[in-house]
Amino acid sequence: MKQTFALISTYSSDQFGICSALYELGGMVIIHDASGCNSTYTTHDEPRWYDMDSMVYISALSRNETILGRDSKLIEDILDTAGKYRPKFVAIVGAPVPYMIGTDYKAIAKLVEDKLGIPGFGFDSNGMQYYTRGMRDALKAVAERFAVERTESGEETGKEPIKVNLLGVTPLDFGMTGAVGSLKKWLAEHGMVCNSCYAMGCDIDEIAKAGNADISLVVSYGGTGAAKVLKERFGIPYVYGIPMNASEIAEKIGDRGGADGSKDIVIIGEQVYSLSLAEALKNLGIKARVLCQLDRVRDSKVNEEKIEFIYTPEEDDVIKETKEADLVIADPLYGPICGAGKLIELPHMAFSGRMFENDIPNLIGDGEQIYNRIMKEVKRSDEQKPTPGFAGET
Amino acid sequence: MLKHVLENGPARVGSMKISEAPYPQPFYMGLEYSTPARGMWNIAQTGFLMPQTHQIFVCAYGCLRGVVLTAAEMNSLGRFSAISIRENDIINGTIEQLMINGVSDVLSKISYKPRCVQIFITCQHFFLSYDHKSVFDRIRKEHPDIEFLDCYMIPAMRKSGISPDQRMRRQMTRVWKERTRCDSDKINLIGSNLPLSETAEIREWLAGNGIELKSIHDCKTFDEYTDMANAGLNIYCEPVSKAQADDLKKRLDMDSFYFTNSFDPDEIDATYARLADRLSIPAPDFSQLRMKAHEAMKRVKEVVGDTPVAIDYTLTTRIFSFAKMLVDYGINVSSICTDMVSGDDKAVFEELQKRCPDIDILATNQPESRFFAGEHERTENDDNGPRVLAVGQKAAYFFATDYFVNVAEGGGFLGYDGIIRLAELMTDAYINKKDRRKLIRIKGFGCESCL
Numbered sequence: 001m002k003q004t005f006a007l008i009s010t011y012s013s014d015q016f017g018i019c020s021a022l023y024e025l026g027g028m029v030i031i032h033d034a035s036g037c038n039s040t041y042t043t044h045d046e047p048r049w050y051d052m053d054s055m056v057y058i059s060a061l062s063r064n065e066t067i068l069g070r071d072s073k074l075i076e077d078i079l080d081t082a083g084k085y086r087p088k089f090v091a092i093v094g095a096p097v098p099y100m101i102g103t104d105y106k107a108i109a110k111l112v113e114d115k116l117g118i119p120g121f122g123f124d125s126n127g128m129q130y131y132t133r134g135m136r137d138a139l140k141a142v143a144e145r146f147a148v149e150r151t152e153s154g155e156e157t158g159k160e161p162i163k164v165n166l167l168g169v170t171p172l173d174f175g176m177t178g179a180v181g182s183l184k185k186w187l188a189e190h191g192m193v194c195n196s197c198y199a200m201g202c203d204i205d206e207i208a209k210a211g212n213a214d215i216s217l218v219v220s221y222g223g224t225g226a227a228k229v230l231k232e233r234f235g236i237p238y239v240y241g242i243p244m245n246a247s248e249i250a251e252k253i254g255d256r257g258g259a260d261g262s263k264d265i266v267i268i269g270e271q272v273y274s275l276s277l278a279e280a281l282k283n284l285g286i287k288a289r290v291l292c293q294l295d296r297v298r299d300s301k302v303n304e305e306k307i308e309f310i311y312t313p314e315e316d317d318v319i320k321e322t323k324e325a326d327l328v329i330a331d332p333l334y335g336p337i338c339g340a341g342k343l344i345e346l347p348h349m350a351f352s353g354r355m356f357e358n359d360i361p362n363l364i365g366d367g368e369q370i371y372n373r374i375m376k377e378v379k380r381s382d383e384q385k386p387t388p389g390f391a392g393e394t
Numbered sequence: 395m396l397k398h399v400l401e402n403g404p405a406r407v408g409s410m411k412i413s414e415a416p417y418p419q420p421f422y423m424g425l426e427y428s429t430p431a432r433g434m435w436n437i438a439q440t441g442f443l444m445p446q447t448h449q450i451f452v453c454a455y456g457c458l459r460g461v462v463l464t465a466a467e468m469n470s471l472g473r474f475s476a477i478s479i480r481e482n483d484i485i486n487g488t489i490e491q492l493m494i495n496g497v498s499d500v501l502s503k504i505s506y507k508p509r510c511v512q513i514f515i516t517c518q519h520f521f522l523s524y525d526h527k528s529v530f531d532r533i534r535k536e537h538p539d540i541e542f543l544d545c546y547m548i549p550a551m552r553k554s555g556i557s558p559d560q561r562m563r564r565q566m567t568r569v570w571k572e573r574t575r576c577d578s579d580k581i582n583l584i585g586s587n588l589p590l591s592e593t594a595e596i597r598e599w600l601a602g603n604g605i606e607l608k609s610i611h612d613c614k615t616f617d618e619y620t621d622m623a624n625a626g627l628n629i630y631c632e633p634v635s636k637a638q639a640d641d642l643k644k645r646l647d648m649d650s651f652y653f654t655n656s657f658d659p660d661e662i663d664a665t666y667a668r669l670a671d672r673l674s675i676p677a678p679d680f681s682q683l684r685m686k687a688h689e690a691m692k693r694v695k696e697v698v699g700d701t702p703v704a705i706d707y708t709l710t711t712r713i714f715s716f717a718k719m720l721v722d723y724g725i726n727v728s729s730i731c732t733d734m735v736s737g738d739d740k741a742v743f744e745e746l747q748k749r750c751p752d753i754d755i756l757a758t759n760q761p762e763s764r765f766f767a768g769e770h771e772r773t774e775n776d777d778n779g780p781r782v783l784a785v786g787q788k789a790a791y792f793f794a795t796d797y798f799v800n801v802a803e804g805g806g807f808l809g810y811d812g813i814i815r816l817a818e819l820m821t822d823a824y825i826n827k828k829d830r831r832k833l834i835r836i837k838g839f840g841c842e843s844c845l
Contacts, residue, residue: 001495001496001499003477003478003479003480003492003496004475004476004477004478004496004499004500004503005462005475005476005477005478006475006499006500006503006504007471007475007503007504008471009462009463009466009471010455010458010459010462010476010478011455012455012459013454013455013456013458013459014455014456015456016456016459030425033456033549034517034548034549034550034552035426035549035552036457036460036547036549037456037457038426038427038428039428039432039460040456040459040460040463042428042429042430043430043432043460043463043835043837044459044460044463045459049430050430050831053764053765053768055761055764057425057426057427057761057764058425058426058428059425059426060423060424060425060426061550062550062551062552062553062554063520063550063551063553063554064553064554066521066550073424076424077424077425078425080406080424081424081425081761084761085761095456096453096454096456096457096479096516096517096518097517097518097521097550099484100484100518100521100522101521126454126456126481127454127455127456127457128454128455128456128478128479128480128481129455130455333466333471336471336472352463352466353459353463353466353467354835354845355463355466355467355844355845
């Protein structure tokens with residue numbers, strides 16, 4: 001039946017996707033809920049907690065404050081703390097209990113902003129959606145608020161590297177594997193440069209210069225909101241995908257006798273990541289289907305290689321689709337469904353938290369198709385731009 | 395500061411001198427921070443102590459995340475299932491049907507038949523006024539051969555009525571339905587997450603008087619656990635277990651005895667005397683053990699000298715009693731990390747305010763607490779030996795020291811044996827560094843962990 005998880009874990013939720021996306025940007029994030037959310041996030045979903053100071057707090061909402069709708073205490077507490085530490089922004093993150101009384105987070109954020117002059121965000125998360133949605137909303141919000149028009153000046157020589165925004169990078173999907181460095185290296189090897197990374201290894205200033213980019217590369221569902229905003233505001237086109245070298249996974253498939261393409265292989269995980277992996281495996285002659293329990297992009301551009309993609313939101317859906325599969329590439333906590341014999345472990349922090357954090361591979365590499373897509377999209381974008389001096393010419 | 399506290403109550407600061415700290419709540423309760431020191435148990439871990447029991451949490455993904463990964467990390471995912479609440483259940487009022495169907499679905503899929511299922515409901519259930527009775531009546535009717543226990547993950551209620559930890563303990567003995575006899579030669583130790591140390595003197599004393607001391611940790615089967623209802627007395631050592639003890643008195647007429655986890659030898663002797671009187675057995679003579687504890691603490695002072703010592707509330711429920719004992723031996727207690735002062739500790743807290751007014755009280759959950767550890771990490775190191783000795787995980791975290799006693803939840807220590815054991819651990823901790831990050835990240839001190 002729907003909504004039961006008898007055997008497997010569940011993915012991280014929208015609140016934590018927001019926290020993860022905003023973690024490095026110098027803001028103050030307040031989860032508006034009773035207790036537990038904060039420790040859950042810091043324990044399982046935030047590997048940077050030890051090494052990087054960031055202000056993520058919980059409002060410690062009580063029964064009486066909920067019943068009486070006492071937002072004034074929350075506001076007072078935020079004003080006091082934010083006034084003291086002067087963060088780059090204040091983000092109020094919704095959770096299950098305030099959702100039920102219809103707390104107006106945006107109004108509270110506006111009030112805080114008016115009082116302190118610090119940018120405020122209110123997020124209508126409720127703990128009942130996945131992290132993917134929270135991340136999408138958070139990165140979209142910072143793109144709307146902080147990204148500015150092209151700021152670089154000077155003569156263009158025509159030889160500048162293509163500037164790329166990386167959108168949707170958080171530990172929840174990429175772990176602490178050095179993926180950001182690898183993505184930047186990959187860009188450099190292909191004559192491109194990272195203009196802005198939403199949102200690991202960056203700060204609010206880097207977020208702001210996203211308008212300078214020639215193109216955005218959406219590397220997870222979490223980057224889709226920002227991609228659309230940057231497209232609408234600055235005309236920056238975007239493509240989906242992660243450049244991947246799947247040889248490590250292919251080797252494991254080969255060890256199970258699947259290198260000849262004779263096996264029914266299933267990948268379970270985040271949509272963009274899994275499709276990119278399937279694409280990389282396809283390049284090695286291995287066909288795989290993709291199952292996704294999470295939010296998914298309904299845009300044909302996300303799956304240009306026409307990989308078989310099946311939306312499987314429920315545990316029962318996953319059981320059904322993996323029953324006939326020969327091999328399943330998934331987080332180890334899917335083991336109870338598909339059995340250890342079928343499973344090729346690919347840890348995903350958004351599913352198993354910190355349990356296998358040291359085993360998450362960094363698969364960044366290769367990605368010729370993605371390079372081609374980027375070049376094609378940049379070219380198309382350039383062709384659509386008005387000729388300088390033409391517009392308004394009389 | 396004192397003026398502020400007197401005029402405004404708890405202060406919006408992260409630290410203050412003990413002399414300025416108001417009782418029982420030194421700090422204002424506003425936005426809260428959470429440390430990565432995870433040694434304290436949560437309700438899922440406590441619930442897993444019940445043998446032959448499965449857990450089903452009915453909640454939103456956000457609430458589920460912490461407990462499902464608790465179960466997974468302690469290699470108990472096979473005893474854990476979840477039913478996720480979604481917006482449509484809130485809007486359409488379908489949560490009751492979701493639970494009834496969900497429990498049946500879970501039971502049809504798991505690989506074993508549990509004797510008991512703990513069904514955890516959350517704050518959302520409370521605010522929805524869901525029909526608790528009809529749900530459990532129906533579930534029990536559909537699965538008559540399984541015991542269903544209602545459990546509560548309701549942090550929104552933690553500041554009103556009994557706390558979630560108290561409620562969890564109380565519920566866990568609600569499966570003790572009746573007493574068929576009264577075994578006066580058996581005593582239960584209830585409410586502690588960790589098993590009592592094998593070397594605790596209370597064990598030998600009771601055994602010498604023909605009395606068996608039993609706890610949930612000794613039970614291999616559900617029947618063995620429910621049979622504890624026939625014991626002659628319940629002893630509990632933590633205030634958090636009082637609601638459980640009171641409930642057992644009210645429902646089953648089981649008497650209880652509070653054995654406070656004191657570090658004061660006179661209070662320990664007095665507690666033993668009261669217990670002996672209650673059991674009608676001779677009071678023990680622990681004078682030799684008392685002397686041994688005294689020698690052990692003198693040894694601690696010899697080893698640590700004047701090194702500052704920081705302690706925290708996750709070590710023991712009587713943290714100020716512990717602090718006073720250290721002070722009595724001339725040990726330089728520099729900081730106590732805690733957000734509250736317990737009723738049991740009121741007198742020693744007030745004594746310490748006068749005797750050692752400069753001890754720092756550090757909040758563990760204030761916004762400012764976020765930056766304590768980073769300050770120490772960046773500016774200090776232990777290259778030349780311990781600059782501070784920490785006793786407890788949060789103290790180790792806040793002072794960024796690898797010289798620390800890794801104990802939480804009381805460590806299973808009690809009485810003189812507890813003092814001796816802690817003294818040995820302090821001496822060892824001063825000499826031998828530990829891998830702080832690796833140890834304090836493990837959820838539930840003493841629990842199995844895959845990390």
